[in-house]
Amino acid sequence: xxxxxxWRYQKITKPMFDLAAPHTILAGRVIPIIGDIVEDGFVxxxxxxxxxxxxxxxxxxxxxxxxxxxxxxGMINSHAHLNWDGIHDLARQSMDDPKPISAFKAAGxxxxxxxxxxxxxxxxxxxxxxxxxxxxxxxxxxPGPRLKVCGAxxxxxxxxxxxxxxEASGPDEMRRAVREQVKGGADLIKIMACHxxxxxxxxxxxxxxxxxxxxxLPVTAHATYDACIRRVAEFGxxxxxxxxxxxxxxIQVLLDRKLPxxxxxxxxxxxxxxxxxxxxxxxxxxxEERIKAVADPSRYEGLKKAAERGVPIVFGTxxxxxxxxxxxxxxxLAHMVKVGVCHDNMDALASIxxxxxxxxxxxxxxxxxxxxxxxxxxVVDGNPxxxxxxxxxxxxxxxxxxxxxx
Numbered sequence: 001x002x003x004x005x006x007w008r009y010q011k012i013t014k015p016m017f018d019l020a021a022p023h024t025i026l027a028g029r030v031i032p033i034i035g036d037i038v039e040d041g042f043v044x045x046x047x048x049x050x051x052x053x054x055x056x057x058x059x060x061x062x063x064x065x066x067x068x069x070x071x072x073x074g075m076i077n078s079h080a081h082l083n084w085d086g087i088h089d090l091a092r093q094s095m096d097d098p099k100p101i102s103a104f105k106a107a108g109x110x111x112x113x114x115x116x117x118x119x120x121x122x123x124x125x126x127x128x129x130x131x132x133x134x135x136x137x138x139x140x141x142x143p144g145p146r147l148k149v150c151g152a153x154x155x156x157x158x159x160x161x162x163x164x165x166x167e168a169s170g171p172d173e174m175r176r177a178v179r180e181q182v183k184g185g186a187d188l189i190k191i192m193a194c195h196x197x198x199x200x201x202x203x204x205x206x207x208x209x210x211x212x213x214x215x216x217l218p219v220t221a222h223a224t225y226d227a228c229i230r231r232v233a234e235f236g237x238x239x240x241x242x243x244x245x246x247x248x249x250x251i252q253v254l255l256d257r258k259l260p261x262x263x264x265x266x267x268x269x270x271x272x273x274x275x276x277x278x279x280x281x282x283x284x285x286x287x288e289e290r291i292k293a294v295a296d297p298s299r300y301e302g303l304k305k306a307a308e309r310g311v312p313i314v315f316g317t318x319x320x321x322x323x324x325x326x327x328x329x330x331x332x333l334a335h336m337v338k339v340g341v342c343h344d345n346m347d348a349l350a351s352i353x354x355x356x357x358x359x360x361x362x363x364x365x366x367x368x369x370x371x372x373x374x375x376x377x378x379v380v381d382g383n384p385x386x387x388x389x390x391x392x393x394x395x396x397x398x399x400x401x402x403x404x405x406x
Contacts, residue, residue: 002215005185007135015140021048021401025059026377028067031385032369033353043071045375048400053369067379069395072349073368074119074145074376075329076356078262079241079316082106082113082133083126088281088322094126094164102126106133109319109326110144114404116327117378117394120146122316122360124190124220124241125153126164131184143404146376148360150190150220151181154208160195160222171207174200178211186217187360190241193221194228202235209236218361220262226250226302233259239359241316246302254311260359263303263341266317266324266332268294280323300339307341314359315352330389337388345385375401 023046030041032053042059044052052060083102087093097105106129113121121144123130130149137144152166154177159167168177178189189212193199200208212219218238223229229240230250240254243261254261271277272290293299307313315333319326333348342348357367366376377398382390396406 002179002182005131005135005183007139007185010139017140017143019143019402019404021045021375023047023062024401025062025064026067026071026379026396027056027059027064028379029070029383030369031070031072031349033073033350034368034370037385041071043369043375043377045377045398045401048375048402050369050371050373050375050377052371067395068381070380070383070385070390071369071377072380072384073353073366074378074397074399075117075352075391076120076122076315076360076367077113077118077317077319077326077329077352078122078314078356078359079124079264079318080113080121080326081126081318081320082109082121082123082326083129084320085109086280086320086323086325088283090322091161091163094161099129102129103132103136106130107136107142107144110137110142112326113145114143114397115394116329117380117391117397117405118145118326118329119376119378119397119399119404120148120356120360120362120366122148122188122356123150125150126320128152128166128181128184131181131186134185134187146362146366146399148187148362149185150188151184151186152177153190153192153222154178154181155192156199156204159199160192165192168204168208171203174204174208175211178208178215178217182215182217188212189217189219191219191221191232191237193223193232193237194225198228198231205232205235229254233257242318243303243306246306248305251302251306251309251311254306255309258312260312260314260355261303261306262314262316262359263336264316264318264321264332265335265339266319266328267321269331269335270323270328277323282323294335297339300341304340307343312355312358313341313351314355315348330391333388333391345388348388349384374399379406
């Protein structure tokens with residue numbers, strides 16, 4: 001196991017941003033995710049943990065906030081890029097943004113995420129800037145959601161989005177690239193496994209996965225079509241990003257290896273809406289292309305079949321990608337239900353809470369409202385199990401019992 005990141009040794013005498021986690025009882029409708037909905041209930045938060053959950057008739061004495069809303073676990077975006085802001089020309093932004101400006105963008109997007117009820121973000125790369133976002137939050141320099149970060153995504157030299165990744169060639173260089181992310185404090189390793197063609201030689205792919213696992217880090221792969229998905233699954237990755245067309249044989253490999261897929265429909269959905277797309281500089285020809293793609297059911301058949309056969313489907317938005325802001329939640333969830341990768345609204349809510357927590361090996365701590373778990377709780381103005389767009393009205397956000405919004 002490698003040494004902790006260097007900043008872990010720095011002593012912060014007094015964090016710049018530090019909130020109390022007072023004993024608080026939230027009263028309202030409760031969606032615990034695991035267990036039945038409580039129409040008139042409460043969640044008690046004490047010492048940063050969930051101390052009790054149940055019907056109002058069992059509510060203990062203490063300071064009560066009558067929320068007038070629905071209580072549910074904090075939401076998790078399992079695929080985001082905090083340093084991107086949704087403009088069309090990501091390549092130029094990635095190459096031209098000075099690091100201080102990139103850091104400010106990440107800070108703003110963390111605040112936007114908190115206001116949207118997102119209590120954890122899995123940041124999958126913008127150079128290695130997410131390592132600094134993680135440090136800022138961990139050291140109390142800036143408020144933000146929980147962060148799981150990959151450092152810089154790893155790509156073969158000249159590969160897909162090389163302008164924002166750590167390029168490497170040959171097995172030894174792949175191992176070095178992994179070790180750099182580990183040294184910086186990465187929680188996982190991301191590889192860009194394909195675009196128009198498969199990327200990495202077999203030796204390179206084996207090396208990058210082996211080195212990550214030697215350092216006890218999971219590997220997730222950008223993989224968007226059948227040959228790529230099956231290849232990385234058979235080589236031993238731990239998660240698939242985006243997904244796409246899949247044969248029955250590939251789906252069986254995913255099932256055998258218990259691999260989840262983090263879907264990211266939001267770029268397609270947001271770019272298909274002209275009034276949104278044009279604000280971000282999306283050209284008209286692409287808007288027309290997206291409108292046709294959104295309406296094409298064959299585009300989702302592989303993912304739908306995988307979900308029906310039991311492959312875990314997890315919420316992600318690719319936030320920061322063109323036209324996708326970091327508070328976009330409901331459009332992604334609604335599309336997941338519409339195309340059949342989630343069978344109903346409650347299944348969609350599970351994809352953004354408990355299943356997302358499992359992807360990051362955090363389900364022992366977050367993802368559901370259960371006694372003993374961290375008090376990551378949000379208050380929604382409405383009933384998201386009935387109307388997913390109620391999630392656009394977040395009244396309060398708590399992390400570890402600390403009020404981060406509202």
